[in-house]
Amino acid sequence: MTESNLRDYRDATLRAVSPNFTAKVFAGIGVDRYTNCSSAIGDVYVAWSTPGVSAVRLAGDERTFEAWYGERFGRRAVPAIEDDPISEAARAKLRGEDVTVPIDLRDCSPFEQRVLHTAAEIHRGNARPYRWLAREIGAPDATRAVGNALGQNPVPLLIPCHRVIRTDCSVGGYVFGSEAKRTLLEGEGLDLGAVENVIGHGFRYIGHEEGYFCLPTCGDIATRVNTTGYFGLRSIEDAHAHGLSPCGTCRPIAA
């Protein structure tokens, strides 16, 4: 037996470690990790556990964040050294890439989970009213509870609760402040000035001559009012009087 036999054996049996090895160890010990990520509103802490991202908060003092995390989730989060597939996905999503990020909503109630899952389906460049979301989850009278559930969103930005606004199209509250909410919505391509202009003229919907009508926050439709084929509407009744059907994307509700 030569040295080279042993060396070949050693090299051939060196094991690469899979990318989620450390994550599985941390799952076993019950400690979560967090890392600093860039986002449209500045640096945020992203914490994650085995199922997915568990929290997003504005970056600041580590100890304050860790204390908040322990209080809210009953588990400890420590600063991560390495990214793993979950944190990499979150980092990409916060950069604006269209990727799926696993989310850990174990600590949310079933009602909160329904609200958050539905909010997650609102696309970039759009916004929907709280009352709309209440209707979508089959609880049309629960608008206030919907607002509370969004306020408890543990993963803002990743679940875009900022895309849920008031029925009058004012932005309403947000965990990172109303200004941040405006910044986010406009950064995503929603022209709030155009929406406010529509509302300012007493319109609640926008109709199209092809026979449908939308919320003013359905994509960029607010920018098209008074261009060929588009016109403002004051009420659902107004829309019905024009013989218009609700848009299948924004599914407008009564204002």
Next chain:
Amino acid sequence: MPAACAVAEPDANAMLAEALAHDVDRAFEDVVIAFRQPIVTFVARMLRDDARAEDVAQEVFVRAYRALHGYTAERRAELRLRSWLLAIAHNLTRNAVRDAPPASDSLEFDDGTPRAGLTDGQPGPEVVVLRAEAWQSVGDAVAQLSPALRPAFVMRYVDDLSYDEIAETLGQPVGTVKASAHRGLLAVRAQLEMNDD
């Protein structure tokens, strides 16, 4: 011979142990990063089962974490991490080997082809095929070592650990470890010579 476990140098060990003494949770990922590859590799060599190696290695770290929380800060600061972790891995693989169904004589690689090593300048396919037989013969011979000899042989002649470190890992006197490693070497050599005949 370069050490395959040379990830954590003594200074790094001291820094890690110091960090563990201060805060186990915050220091633990560093420990996992420093030792995951040597531990997974060690477990894979002992079990001859790549599929189970990561699971068992993860359990090594989970047990290490729990043990660390039971130790005083002073004890954590004095740990020699590599041999301490290898000792946990040794105990777990011993149990895993005992609980597993009997393995075949040959190394259990998926399709018989060698994995490329992790070193730079990996050989091309032809070279790998030509050299495969030699290392696989070593693997077969290692696989046939008794459980009493295999850990000492692998740690000494494959991982290049010192006898002191192996003794600490296995919880045996240095003399016993030297004897086991040497008997392992003779047995592997004999097996390879038999193959050559």
